[in-house]
Amino acid sequence: MQPEDDLKSRIEAALVRGHFTQWQRQFLLDMRDRLVKYGPRTRLSAKQWAKLYEIIGPAPPNANASPQSRSDRPPSSPRWQTRRWRSPLAREARYLAARFARTFGIALALIVGSLIYSFIIRGGHVTWPSMPSFARSGGSEWVPLARTQFTITDGDTIRLNGAAKGTRLVGFNAPESIEPRCDSERDLGRRAKARLKELVAEAKLELKMVPCSCPAGTEGTDKCNYGRRCGLLFADGRDVGDVLVSEGLAVSFVCGSTSCPPTPRPWCG
Known part of the structure; x- marks a missing residue:
């Protein structure tokens, strides 16, 4: 296994088993994406190395075979690594x-x-x-959405450009690819995310923001859907959730006006 692959595997394992702050989780995701994109040409600063090993654990004995030049490796002194960001x-x-x-x-x-x-x-x-018109009007109607105006977080979540939180697509639940409960959920979650990217790649997209199924007065806070907004995304006139459900990459998940039933997760048996 190449050093960058080993480090990427350690990061993914930490994401599965760890409980991190929002900052730590985003940092690990950024480091993983950088390793995927640049491979052995990945370059990290000494501070980034120190922070990475602080989160995922000390470097293994063969850490000298890192995917970047020696000048960018973190200092070997544990005191330096723990002095900052206390x-x-x-x-x-x-x-x-x-x-x-x-x-x-x-x-x-x-x-x-x-x-x-x-x-x-x-x-x-x-x-x-x-920019998407719902960002100004509050989103009570269908609006056209360009592929460049959002990123895909998971099979059932997107993030609009400039938004602090993601938008949860409602009516279905896709398996987790970031914090799965088992290997089969991780594999299916990655397939669902990849399929969503295919569906929106060249399609005519429309988005409608809808109220989340939360108690009155909690929408927009962490007490309601982790602070995310809710919406419906159509690609060429079809609900992307319906497509994923029909292909076995998601399951139906219908909520009430102020609450939801237990989230269906049948992928781990």
């Missing part, structure tokens, strides 16, 4: 602050770009930036 609360605060700054910057860039376009190209008639 407080999980401080890490989480820095992570949330960075996300807020990034989201604010994207929104500001869109507004400035719209103003420039309006006054130079359209003769002074101000228009909204090119």
Whole structure:
């Protein structure tokens, strides 16, 4: 096994068995994606190495065969590795602050770009930036959605550009690919995620935001669907959930107006 493959496997194993803060989980996902993309050409800073080994455990004896140059490897001193980032609360605060700054910057860039376009190209008639209309109107109607306006988190979850949380697609439940309960769920979860990417790749997409099935006054908070919004996604006129269910990659999951039954997870027996 190549060193980068071994490290990627250790990260995935940690994601399955560990309980992390949002910052730690996103950090591990970013490191895994970087290893997948660059393989043996992956380069990490000394700080990133130290943080990675702090989360997943000390490096094995053959860690010197890392997928990057020797100059970027973390110092061998345990004291250096534990001196910084002592407080999980401080890490989480820095992570949330960075996300807020990034989201604010994207929104500001869109507004400035719209103003420039309006006054130079359209003769002074101000228009909204090119972003999903439900981000402005509250999402009570079907709106067209471009593939470049969101990323796919899992077989039943997407994240709109600039959104702090994902959007849970309702009416079905897909197996988990990030925190599966068994190997068969992990494999099926990856297939469901890949299939969703295929469905939206070239299709005409429409999204409708709907109320989540939560007690009144909790939507938008962690007490309701982990802070995620809820929606329906259609590709070429078909609900993507119906397609995944019909292909055995998801199961039907219908909630009431303020609560849901136990989440169906039949993949581990």
